[in-house]
Amino acid sequence: MRTVTVLGTTGSIGCSTVDLLEQARDQYRVRALVGGKNAAKLAEQARSLKAELAVLADESAYAELKALLAGSGVEVACGRKAVIEAAGLPADWTMAAITGAAGLEPTLAAVKNGNSIALANKEALVCAGDVMLRAVQDAGATLLPVDSEHNAVFQSMADRQADQVEKIILTASGGPFRNASVDVMRAATPAQALKHPTWSMGAKISIDSATMFNKGLEVIEAARIFGLTEDRIDVLVHPQSVVHGMVQYTDGSLIAQMGSADMRIPIAHTLAWPRRMATTSSRLALAAFGTLEFIAPDEVRFPALRLARQALRAGKAVPAILSAANEIAVEAFLKEQIGFLDIARVVEDTMNTLGAPPADTLDAVLHWDAEARRVATQQISAVVA
Numbered sequence: 001m002r003t004v005t006v007l008g009t010t011g012s013i014g015c016s017t018v019d020l021l022e023q024a025r026d027q028y029r030v031r032a033l034v035g036g037k038n039a040a041k042l043a044e045q046a047r048s049l050k051a052e053l054a055v056l057a058d059e060s061a062y063a064e065l066k067a068l069l070a071g072s073g074v075e076v077a078c079g080r081k082a083v084i085e086a087a088g089l090p091a092d093w094t095m096a097a098i099t100g101a102a103g104l105e106p107t108l109a110a111v112k113n114g115n116s117i118a119l120a121n122k123e124a125l126v127c128a129g130d131v132m133l134r135a136v137q138d139a140g141a142t143l144l145p146v147d148s149e150h151n152a153v154f155q156s157m158a159d160r161q162a163d164q165v166e167k168i169i170l171t172a173s174g175g176p177f178r179n180a181s182v183d184v185m186r187a188a189t190p191a192q193a194l195k196h197p198t199w200s201m202g203a204k205i206s207i208d209s210a211t212m213f214n215k216g217l218e219v220i221e222a223a224r225i226f227g228l229t230e231d232r233i234d235v236l237v238h239p240q241s242v243v244h245g246m247v248q249y250t251d252g253s254l255i256a257q258m259g260s261a262d263m264r265i266p267i268a269h270t271l272a273w274p275r276r277m278a279t280t281s282s283r284l285a286l287a288a289f290g291t292l293e294f295i296a297p298d299e300v301r302f303p304a305l306r307l308a309r310q311a312l313r314a315g316k317a318v319p320a321i322l323s324a325a326n327e328i329a330v331e332a333f334l335k336e337q338i339g340f341l342d343i344a345r346v347v348e349d350t351m352n353t354l355g356a357p358p359a360d361t362l363d364a365v366l367h368w369d370a371e372a373r374r375v376a377t378q379q380i381s382a383v384v385a
């Protein structure tokens with residue numbers, strides 16, 4: 001029986017992961033389930049999967065979680081330290097799906113066990129690429145990409161011809177504002193921006209899809225995972241979200257992975273890897289689509305792609321600065337403190353303010369993450385004033 005831990009268990013990816021574990025209860029023992037604030041969801045999952053440990057980042061939720069799990073035999077802990085300790089408990093497979101840079105240290109703690117890490121949390125790899133990859137190598141861990149595009153590329157490289165890869169292509173849905181005018185985007189509300197055309201996801205990544213910062217972060221994530229330079233990672237807008245990623249080989253072959261827009265498919269791929277497991281996810285009915293479109297992205301209406309490529313080329317702390325500033329700007333947009341187009345503006349101004357300082361260590365990454373949050377918050381105050 002394999003032991004598993006789910007970080008970010010109460011979120012969108014976490015719930016899809018729990019759903020798969022519930023369908024194969026006899027094959028997995030759940031070491032730890034880790035959430036942020038949602039005690040009710042965590043308790044329900046922990047009881048269902050008979051988890052050994054249930055942890056919330058929110059310390060004030062301890063009494064509630066303890067009461068919800070009374071008599072269940074599930075151990076309970078709360079607080080940031082407890083999250084990192086739980087992530088570091090030995091498990092054969094860990095889902096890393098805490099959203100944002102908050103997932104960095106727990107993911108690193110899990111990596112140190114040297115087992116399989118199913119990586120959904122792209123921000124960790126974006127802001128601390130070198131630190132994470134060094135930790136993976138030192139521990140002999142296996143990084144299995146969950147993000148649909150990266151999982152697609154990983155699957156399309158299954159024959160391990162990495163040295164014969166010319167380039168990879170990540171697809172993008174284009175988000176809810178794919179065809180919107182700049183005026184419509186300027187006036188966009190959080191409710192409109194959260195309405196993703198093809199995927200059901202958490203709030204932060206949904207806004208990132210709308211600005212296309214999600215695709216920008218994914219270009220950086222792909223560079224880290226597949227060891228490719230920025231010029232070998234293309235993005236194509238593909239509104240149907242049927243093809244998730246492609247690999248172009250030196251002989252001109254283009255290998256793609258397709259599937260329904262259901263994250264249980266890539267999650268199952270990492271859970272069963274190197275084998276496959278059955279899922280109940282809907283099968284693609286290609287004839288129902290009829291036409292699949294592929295369109296070059298518009299970097300004028302969506303400056304996020306240009307900024308992310310700039311950050312990737314600059315390296316050092318720049319990707320961490322971009323990602324942290326974006327987190328702050330997304331939060332401010334969701335609170336209706338700034339407009340939709342201000343998100344990219346805040347990120348660009350923060351990048352311009354902080355330049356390209358070195359960030360070789362975890363401490364340096366955390367320092368520049370904090371600095372970017374401080375500068376972005378100042379920029380937002382200026383917009384609000």
Ligand SMILES: NC(=O)C1=CN([C@@H]2O[C@H](COP(=O)(O)OP(=O)(O)OC[C@H]3O[C@@H](n4cnc5c(N)ncnc54)[C@H](OP(=O)(O)O)[C@@H]3O)[C@@H](O)[C@H]2O)C=CC1
Binds near residue numbers: 036
């Ligand atoms: N959703 C998707 O389809 C995809 C997501 N991803 C990536 O996966 C990650 C998760 O996304 P998604 O599931 O959509 O996000 P959600 O917002 O739905 O879930 C986030 C999870 O992280 C938890 N969390 C938040 N802050 C903390 C913290 N400080 N400490 C511990 N746990 C915390 C939340 O807990 P709680 O809710 O209890 O507060 C929740 O369990 C992101 O990095 C995203 O980019 C990648 C590809 C696809």
Ligand SMILES: CC(=O)[C@@H](O)[C@H](O)COP(=O)(O)O
Binds near residue numbers: 174
């Ligand atoms: C499901 C997944 O992997 C998301 O990252 C998705 O790709 C978001 O959609 P966009 O392509 O609109 O960013």
Ligand SMILES: [Mn+2]
Binds near residue numbers: 147148149218
């Ligand atoms: Mn993705």
